[in-house]
Amino acid sequence: MTEKKPHIKTAAILAAVPAFLTGLFLVLQSCPGFCEFVAEHIGRPYRSIAGLISSAMPYSVMEALYLIAIIFFVCFIISSVVAAVKSHRRILTAVTRFLALLAVILWIITLFLYSWAANYRAPGFSEKSGIHPDGCTKEELYTVANYFAGRASSLSYEVPRNDKGVFTLPAPEIIKDFSVAYSRLTEEFPFLGGRVNKPKSMLFSKIMSATGFTGIYFSITGETNLNTDVPACFLPFTVAHELAHQKGFASEQECNFLGVAASESCGDAVYEYSGCLAGLLYTSNALYSADIEAWYDVMSQCSPGVISDLSDNNAYWAKWESPVEEAAESVYDSYLKSQGQELGIKSYGACVDLIVEYYINRVF
DSSP states (O other): OOOOOOOHHHHHHHHHHHHHHHHHHHHHTTSTTHHHHHIIIIIHHHHHHHHHHHHTSSSOHHHHHHHHHHHHHHHHHHHHHHHHHHOSSHHHHHHHHHHHHHHHHHHHHHHHHHHTGGGGTSOOHHHHHOOOOOOOOHHHHHHHHHHHHHHHHHHTTSSOBOTTSOBOOOHHHHHTTGGGTTTTHHHHOGGGOSOOOOOEEOTTHHHHHHTTOSEEEETTTTEEEEOOSSOGGGHHHHHHHHHHHHTTOOOHHHHHHHHHHHHHHSSOHHHHHHHHHHHHHHHHHHHHHHOHHHHHHHHTTSOHHHHHHHHHHHHHHHTTOSHHHHHHHHHHHHHHHHTTOTTGGGGGTTHHHHHHHHHHHHHO
């Protein structure tokens, strides 16, 4: 029986094309207008189509792809080793197999770069809205934190609670109302409008908790995926945060702000409470570092429901503290910095200036 000759030229071409596209992106990403063009004319249309297709599936396509990828890579490596051992052209077979695997990896990288990475260097919310915070005073921080404490406390009596006084609402009930999140903020900022797809609950939510994540936007499928194992009090805010990514905003600090501002103003008590609670968490954490007495004053005004929910959230995340979470955080920190977010993982707290700037001018 004649041995089939390895198609090394085909494999090389399949790897060369995405390698060229990846290289082109890396070379041109600093050129004025390049990333904005890619984000608007390549990434946005692609994600829109991918989102429409994936939204027809009742499960997270992202999770399915991850499972398929793991199985594929394991099987491919095993079959490649077996093929190389049995082949009379072992080196040629091994090189061909390697190039084929490299082609798959490079196509995934290329798809990510053109569907999402460009958004990190395209104009963000600050540029589009004209809101450019340059820091805030302790007095302004206290004022806004106090505002969220008051609103969250008032709303805490309007949301469902269990016999322990903790906010309780099934995740499907929260997710089904996702479209309300930006119903009012888009009136103030029309560029936030447009169709969004329903977020999906993740089957492996506990794995997300172990790595410290509450949600993830997966640009390759255009999906918003949610960790629904977390305390329900912050889930509506997380929905609004991840929908901001779906709208094309990559900056975590801006999406945190949008998650707060959108849900806090939407008119739905559940979402408004979650947005105020998140706003309180961000501003009070910053206030604690700036003026601990002012922090005590703000927290002393919180209702029992607010205190219960914050305590429940702290207890939940405390049980997931581990080297795995620290490693995942370190990897994501490096990823954010590689995309131009110099604050890295700390950018999750840097939204405070944006929150204070917006609410000082809007509410007071």
